[in-house]
Amino acid sequence: MAKTDLIGGSLWEQYSEKVTERMNHPAFMGELTEEDAAAKGAELVIADYGADSCGDAVRLYWLVDPKTGKILDAKYKSFGCGTAIASSDVMAEMCIGKTVDEAARITNLDVEKALRDSPDQPAVPPQKMHCSVLAYDVIKKAASVYKNVDMSVFEDEEIVCECAQVSLSTIKEVIKLNDLKTVEEITQYTKAGAFCKSCIRPGGHENRKFYLVDILADTRAEMEKERLNTAAAKKSFLELTLIQKHKEVEKVIEQYVRPILNNDGGSVEVMDMKEEGGKTIVYIRYLGACMGCAASTTGTFEVIRNTLKQKVDDSIEVQLV
Amino acid sequence: MKRIYLDNNATTQVDEQVKAVMDPFFCEKYGNPNSLHRFGTEVHPYMREALDQLYAGIHADDEDDIIINSCASEGNNTVIKSEYYRSILSNSKKIRMITSTIEHPAVSEAYRFLEKLGAEVIYLPVNSEGLVDPEALREAIDPDITSLVSIIWANNETGLINPVKEYAEICRENGVKLHLDAVQAVGKIPVNMKQIEADFITFSAHKFHGPKGVGGLYIRKGNSIIPLIHGGEQMAGLRAGTINTPYFIGMGKAMELAVSNLEFEDREVRRLRDKLEDAIVKIKDVEVIGKRELRTPNTILASFRGIEGEAFLWDLNQNGVAASTGSACSSESLESNPTFVAMDIGSDLAHTGIRFSLSRYTTEEEIDYAIKVIHNTVKRLRSISSTKNKEYI
Ligand SMILES: Cc1ncc(COP(=O)(O)O)c(C=O)c1O
Numbered sequence: 001m002a003k004t005d006l007i008g009g010s011l012w013e014q015y016s017e018k019v020t021e022r023m024n025h026p027a028f029m030g031e032l033t034e035e036d037a038a039a040k041g042a043e044l045v046i047a048d049y050g051a052d053s054c055g056d057a058v059r060l061y062w063l064v065d066p067k068t069g070k071i072l073d074a075k076y077k078s079f080g081c082g083t084a085i086a087s088s089d090v091m092a093e094m095c096i097g098k099t100v101d102e103a104a105r106i107t108n109l110d111v112e113k114a115l116r117d118s119p120d121q122p123a124v125p126p127q128k129m130h131c132s133v134l135a136y137d138v139i140k141k142a143a144s145v146y147k148n149v150d151m152s153v154f155e156d157e158e159i160v161c162e163c164a165q166v167s168l169s170t171i172k173e174v175i176k177l178n179d180l181k182t183v184e185e186i187t188q189y190t191k192a193g194a195f196c197k198s199c200i201r202p203g204g205h206e207n208r209k210f211y212l213v214d215i216l217a218d219t220r221a222e223m224e225k226e227r228l229n230t231a232a233a234k235k236s237f238l239e240l241t242l243i244q245k246h247k248e249v250e251k252v253i254e255q256y257v258r259p260i261l262n263n264d265g266g267s268v269e270v271m272d273m274k275e276e277g278g279k280t281i282v283y284i285r286y287l288g289a290c291m292g293c294a295a296s297t298t299g300t301f302e303v304i305r306n307t308l309k310q311k312v313d314d315s316i317e318v319q320l321v
Numbered sequence: 322m323k324r325i326y327l328d329n330n331a332t333t334q335v336d337e338q339v340k341a342v343m344d345p346f347f348c349e350k351y352g353n354p355n356s357l358h359r360f361g362t363e364v365h366p367y368m369r370e371a372l373d374q375l376y377a378g379i380h381a382d383d384e385d386d387i388i389i390n391s392c393a394s395e396g397n398n399t400v401i402k403s404e405y406y407r408s409i410l411s412n413s414k415k416i417r418m419i420t421s422t423i424e425h426p427a428v429s430e431a432y433r434f435l436e437k438l439g440a441e442v443i444y445l446p447v448n449s450e451g452l453v454d455p456e457a458l459r460e461a462i463d464p465d466i467t468s469l470v471s472i473i474w475a476n477n478e479t480g481l482i483n484p485v486k487e488y489a490e491i492c493r494e495n496g497v498k499l500h501l502d503a504v505q506a507v508g509k510i511p512v513n514m515k516q517i518e519a520d521f522i523t524f525s526a527h528k529f530h531g532p533k534g535v536g537g538l539y540i541r542k543g544n545s546i547i548p549l550i551h552g553g554e555q556m557a558g559l560r561a562g563t564i565n566t567p568y569f570i571g572m573g574k575a576m577e578l579a580v581s582n583l584e585f586e587d588r589e590v591r592r593l594r595d596k597l598e599d600a601i602v603k604i605k606d607v608e609v610i611g612k613r614e615l616r617t618p619n620t621i622l623a624s625f626r627g628i629e630g631e632a633f634l635w636d637l638n639q640n641g642v643a644a645s646t647g648s649a650c651s652s653e654s655l656e657s658n659p660t661f662v663a664m665d666i667g668s669d670l671a672h673t674g675i676r677f678s679l680s681r682y683t684t685e686e687e688i689d690y691a692i693k694v695i696h697n698t699v700k701r702l703r704s705i706s707s708t709k710n711k712e713y714i
Contacts, residue, residue, distance in 0.1 A: 012635070012638075023632075029704075029705050052671075052672065052708055053667075053669050053671055054672075055629060055671070055672040057708065058707055077707035078706065078707055079629055079706050079707050081630075081631035081635070082631065082632055082635045084632075
């Protein structure tokens with residue numbers, strides 16, 4: 001991409017043949033009327049989405065068979081760039097023959113895929129991905145008009161990045177699991193923010209409900225709170241009964257230590273625990289391959305000791321029996 | 322297919338005569354003009370002639386300087402950053418800088434950057450005619466803390482010509498320096514530095530049928546700049562880098578030709594522009610931005626209700642006509658064009674602007690053909706459009 005970026009002005013060169021063809025000869029452009037509906041014994045659905053002032057607007061027309069809920073015909077009108085028109089054209093075509101519920105599951109990614117010339121070559125450059133989003137928003141709008149319900153019914157999840165279809169819960173999860181610290185990392189892990197960039201921070205191409213910068217800050221704050229809570233929980237380790245202490249130690253060994261040892265065909269068990277002058281002594285015994293392994297008294301032992309000290313309490317000492 | 326170029330505010334065709342004067346300086350007279358030997362010195366008379374052409378072209382005084390650089394972006398950055406560095410280096414209170422909301426990015430982005438370094442930048446709005454109001458400038462200037470004013474002479478998108486003479490008078494009265502971005506003025510309207518007492522102006526050769534990648538920074542006598550590019554002693558130590566002799570010499574010729582064609586520009590280019598504009602405004606639901614008499618003779622920014630700008634360009638391009646849009650659908654920012662906002666043009670038209678810009682090479686036949694293509698484009702795209710209350714033609 002570097003050389004293309006250095007040359008610049010390659011927007012249209014990155015469109016697929018199909019985008020060009022649909023823009024030049026849109027096949028499903030037009031209107032459907034009450035007369036058309038009556039002729040087919042269908043219900044006419046008209047839905048508008050977007051606005052000229054945002055640079056993108058689309059109106060979708062459906063003829064829906066009231067008995068089967070199937071979309072018999074679809075047409076559209078669009079104010080937008082070539083990609084927006086081409087996306088709307090494919091979208092209208094994809095609706096035909098589906099039930100309203102099936103159509104409501106079409107995403108902008110399906111629309112973009114349908115515009116590709118070959119399966120692994122994107123149909124449009126990244127900054128144009130958002131132009132296909134409207135095409136899928138308007139389907140949900142039409143479905144909600146048909147069913148006389150709110151559009152949110154068709155949105156199971158809060159979508160943060162429309163272009164890449166990444167949800168709020170996914171983004172929070174990857175931040176926590178991978179300890180992500182920057183928006184760039186979020187984009188690398190999820191592709192959220194990789195396309196039109198509107199969801200990164202306020203002031204982009206579109207106004208959004210959620211922005212990656214805020215989600216990152218909030219999630220990091222949540223993580224910090226969780227960390228402090230566990231730290232607070234640890235402080236009270238010394239106040240636990242011996243049986244409770246044993247449970248904590250077992251938990252950590254099971255979660256962090258045994259998986260490592262198991263890899264080499266070994267394991268470890270806790271034989272006993274004792275409290276002695278503010279210290280908690282944990283007596284352990286190796287099992288399987290660890291028995292007699294040279295590292296078991298040095299490296300492995302250190303890992304076990306440090307893990308217990310860090311994850312359970314610093315007052316812990318470990319002894320081999 | 323016919324190819325018709327109506328995007329001359331973006332760049333222009335190089336005049337054959339310009340190309341011819343540049344040619345000897347590639348393979349024959351290729352010396353470095355800073356060398357003491359004959360290879361270097363033999364270029365000097367040609368450079369002097371080019372400077373004469375440039376000075377004459379903008380009516381600069383012999384005591385003034387014209388620094389030859391790589392482009393107007395460089396010139397604009399040089400002036401703006403130089404004034405800011407000077408305030409910093411001298412610990413001066415002059416941290417306020419004034420510009421407008423309708424500048425080219427080569428000015429506005431430089432100021433945005435200086436804001437990050439601590440500069441206080443005021444962005445003057447435009448009035449209902451699309452011009453930066455001199456009275457607004459007067460109000461924004463606090464002589465004790467203001468160092469520089471940067472305003473575009475003629476706007477690249479609308480062609481609207483600002484009242485620069487008034488700015489110069491206001492700046493003079495207040496002892497504040499004035500920098501004009503004259504990129505779209507040179508070659509389109511008279512630029513006379515004896516009449517307009519600005520301290521700095523910038524221009525780029527490729528906008529007036531010279532080569533790309535060479536420009537000029539005019540510095541009125543009594544001013545100095547801190548170089549943007551430090552290095553060798555070229556350009557009196559104000560702009561380092563081995564002098565691009567063929568381009569330097571080409572720009573001189575381009576300036577001479579541009580100035581001698583000003584009368585033609587004002588008559589013939591204007592006539593064809595007006596012909597195109599008359600045909601455009603006959604289409605229903607179309608607005609042209611700014612009064613004709615306030616614009617450069619070659620430019621039209623028109624808004625076609627119900628047609629997104631990039632889609633319009635697409636259809637023009639499919640039919641061999643090149644134009645441009647101010648707000649591509651893919652542009653990262655959604656902010657409305659400040660000229661549209663100030664001129665009270667509805668936000669529903671914010672994405673519908675198309676700029677046609679002519680040159681002295683544009684022919685009547687091309688304009689007639691373009692008119693046909695524009696009509697077909699409007700018809701087709703309005704038939705696709707979801708926008709209500711627009712008629713096809
Ligand atoms: C008004 C204005 N200023 C500055 C520039 C920058 O010129 P260049 O790209 O040659 O540096 C342009 C060119 O688009 C312009 O129109």
